[in-house]
Amino acid sequence: xxxxxxxxxxxxxxxxxxxxxxxxxxxxxxxxxxxxxxxxxxxxxxxxxxxxxxxxxxxxxxxxxxxxxxxxxxxxxxxxxxxxxxxxxxxxxxxxxxxxxxxxxxxxxxxxxxxxxxxxxxxxxxxxxxxxxxxxxxxxxxxxxxx
Numbered sequence: 001x002x003x004x005x006x007x008x009x010x011x012x013x014x015x016x017x018x019x020x021x022x023x024x025x026x027x028x029x030x031x032x033x034x035x036x037x038x039x040x041x042x043x044x045x046x047x048x049x050x051x052x053x054x055x056x057x058x059x060x061x062x063x064x065x066x067x068x069x070x071x072x073x074x075x076x077x078x079x080x081x082x083x084x085x086x087x088x089x090x091x092x093x094x095x096x097x098x099x100x101x102x103x104x105x106x107x108x109x110x111x112x113x114x115x116x117x118x119x120x121x122x123x124x125x126x127x128x129x130x131x132x133x134x135x136x137x138x139x140x141x142x143x144x145x146x147x
Contacts, residue, residue, distance in 0.1 A: 017082060018078060019073070019078050019081060020085055021085055023050040023081065024063060024070035024071055024073070025073045025077075025119065026062055026066070027050030028050075028073050028081050028084075028115070028119075029116045030062070030112075031084045031085060031112060032084070032105075032111075032112040033112075050062065050070075073119075074122070074138065075138045076122075084112060084115060087104055087107055087111065088108060090104045091104045091105050091108055
């Protein structure tokens with residue numbers, strides 16, 4: 001008579017998702033809207049993409065324009081941001097006017113709207129619970145919201 005030990009439950013030992021591209025929270029709320037190549041009236045080509053963090057005192061173009069600080073997105077939003085960045089790449093790669101391009105653009109705009117609503121609700125809840133800045137990690141965010 002052979003006795004088999006019960007199988008151990010498998011647990012995920014994965015780390016929390018990391019951002020595939022460094023981006024600040026303000027720019028993450030406009031992934032579907034920025035121009036990857038914007039031509040200024042003088043012919044200079046600039047990118048509105050966020051390159052946060054570039055350094056200790058440097059800000060991205062959007063935060064500089066609004067005279068705000070670049071805030072890193074909370075870990076709970078990393079997977080949603082990564083999905084939107086992937087959709088943005090698919091949208092830019094799709095032929096203009098194709099059904100695929102239209103479908104990807106709609107999906108990206110829908111995700112962007114939902115993401116922005118979630119972030120704004122999260123920030124309102126933080127402010128309500130007395131947290132004046134973006135939490136450094138998930139643990140700090142959970143502690144602030146559960147007080």
